[in-house]
Amino acid sequence: AECLSISPEYISIKATTTEKLGFVGREEGVVAHATVLLMKKIIFI
Numbered sequence: 001a002e003c004l005s006i007s008p009e010y011i012s013i014k015a016t017t018t019e020k021l022g023f024v025g026r027e028e029g030v031v032a033h034a035t036v037l038l039m040k041k042i043i044f045i
Contacts (some may be wrong), residue, residue, distance in 0.1 A: 004038075 001008040002013040 001011050020026070023029045024031050
């Protein structure tokens with residue numbers, strides 16, 4: 001939030017498990033996903 005100069009209330013972080021499925025569930029590796037949506041607010045006068 002600080003890097004983007006926005007309030008932390010606009011940041012959402014979520015986590016989940018693989019329920020022991022796949023190579024991650026078998027503890028043979030790790031995985032990370034990131035999804036970002038940025039929108040510029042336009043103010044009309």
